[in-house]
Amino acid sequence: MEPSFVWDDSYLTHLGDVDEQHRALIALFDELSRALFQGAGADDGPAHAIYQRLLAYTQYHFHEEEELMRRAGLDERHVQAHCALHQQFVEQIRLLWSQRRHMQDQAATLAGFLTSWLGLHILGIDQAMARQIAAIEAGTAAAEAFEHEREGHDQGTQALLRMIGRLYGVLSAQNAQLARANQTLEERVAQRTAELQQANERLRVASRTDALLGIANRASFNERLEQACALARRGRRPLALVMLDVDHFKRYNDHYGHLQGDACLQAVAHAVRGCLRRDSDLVARYGGEELAAILPDTDAAGALAVGQAMVQAVRALARPHAASPGAPHVTVSAGVCADVPPADAPGASGSAALVARADAALYRAKAAGRDRCLGEGG
Numbered sequence: 001m002e003p004s005f006v007w008d009d010s011y012l013t014h015l016g017d018v019d020e021q022h023r024a025l026i027a028l029f030d031e032l033s034r035a036l037f038q039g040a041g042a043d044d045g046p047a048h049a050i051y052q053r054l055l056a057y058t059q060y061h062f063h064e065e066e067e068l069m070r071r072a073g074l075d076e077r078h079v080q081a082h083c084a085l086h087q088q089f090v091e092q093i094r095l096l097w098s099q100r101r102h103m104q105d106q107a108a109t110l111a112g113f114l115t116s117w118l119g120l121h122i123l124g125i126d127q128a129m130a131r132q133i134a135a136i137e138a139g140t141a142a143a144e145a146f147e148h149e150r151e152g153h154d155q156g157t158q159a160l161l162r163m164i165g166r167l168y169g170v171l172s173a174q175n176a177q178l179a180r181a182n183q184t185l186e187e188r189v190a191q192r193t194a195e196l197q198q199a200n201e202r203l204r205v206a207s208r209t210d211a212l213l214g215i216a217n218r219a220s221f222n223e224r225l226e227q228a229c230a231l232a233r234r235g236r237r238p239l240a241l242v243m244l245d246v247d248h249f250k251r252y253n254d255h256y257g258h259l260q261g262d263a264c265l266q267a268v269a270h271a272v273r274g275c276l277r278r279d280s281d282l283v284a285r286y287g288g289e290e291l292a293a294i295l296p297d298t299d300a301a302g303a304l305a306v307g308q309a310m311v312q313a314v315r316a317l318a319r320p321h322a323a324s325p326g327a328p329h330v331t332v333s334a335g336v337c338a339d340v341p342p343a344d345a346p347g348a349s350g351s352a353a354l355v356a357r358a359d360a361a362l363y364r365a366k367a368a369g370r371d372r373c374l375g376e377g378g
């Protein structure tokens with residue numbers, strides 16, 4: 001059931017402007033109530049626009065009323081209490097409106113608050129204001145009119161009014177606390193969501209990176225290779241691959257131990273990576289001591305030049321390898337191939353054919369004495 005404001009003569013203050021503004025306010029309250037009840041759960045854009053008009057009009061009305069009280073010369077005790085109620089209302093309605101999404105039944109709560117607050121306010125303090133203005137106009141001193149207003153109520157009514165005022169204060173404070181708690185909760189949820197997103201991003205990067213060498217892992221290599229092949233095929237551009245393997249690495253491990261072996265692989269990976277020139281190039285750990293590079297849009301001559309630069313960069317590390325039957329330092333062998341990837345044949349992808357061809361070149365580089373890079377032409 002919609003709580004709507006039913007106007008009757010008991011609400012009249014007989015102050016022309018004030019009564020007119022009260023009626024306008026009631027009309028806005030009813031308009032907002034209707035919008036809330038009709039649009040419950042849906043987009044509350046229309047209700048929000050009415051709320052903003054209502055808030056603006058309320059503030060205008062409060063300002064007018066406060067000016068009127070000052071012009072009429074009302075006792076300052078009344079003016080202060082009256083202004084405080086106005087201010088409290090503005091704070092409360094703002095708070096309630098900001099929290100409306102957390103309410104179980106926002107239409108009933110908001111409409112109920114508006115209608116009962118206005119009724120209480122008009123029947124209570126606005127009528128007291130009107131009576132004091134009338135008394136002052138009839139020649140009574142402001143302080144006397146104020147005191148008389150107090151005495152006008154019997155003790156029971158006075159106590160009741162105090163209780164209602166106190167109850168309103170308690171509920172307002174409670175409401176503000178709940179709003180703050182909600183706000184904090186929302187901030188915490190937003191912070192946790194951001195942290196989770198960052199953690200997910202770190203996981204995503206980690207799942208594609210080799211933990212020892214800090215370069216792309218095999219899974220990432222496979223994915224990038226498929227993408228690069230598809231692009232190269234579409235553009236009919238050559239795609240180059242470099243397969244690279246550390247020479248006599250088993251002997252290195254046996255001689256220097258696995259930890260030194262790990263450090264050696266890291267140095268090699270760093271040197272090899274330093275030879276890439278384009279953002280689209282990628283070097284990955286293909287297997288134990290085997291690395292692979294994808295060089296999009298690169299022909300055989302270009303690929304051979306990059307492969308040779310990698311071999312030279314590792315040579316330049318001059319990392320001792322006392323157990324090698326070849327050079328006295330760590331070396332690598334590399335094989336390259338470059339081609340427009342062949343269209344996928346059933347059961348075999350163009351990328352697999354390119355890998356096999358680069359692998360065969362690497363095998364020949366090993367057989368030819370290691371520490372070199374060979375292309376498919378030799």
Ligand SMILES: Nc1nc2c(ncn2[C@@H]2O[C@H](COP(=O)(O)OP(=O)(O)OP(=O)(O)O)[C@@H](O)[C@H]2O)c(=O)[nH]1
Pocket residue numbers: 212245246247248249250251253257258259260261262265287288289366
């Ligand atoms: N320290 C270390 N060793 C690794 C890692 N991954 C693979 N290896 C070692 O690399 C060695 C590779 O040896 P092989 O495949 O026999 O080849 P190789 O000794 O390098 O000889 P060629 O390739 O013929 O020059 C093996 O002993 C692996 O244990 C790693 O992450 N760390």
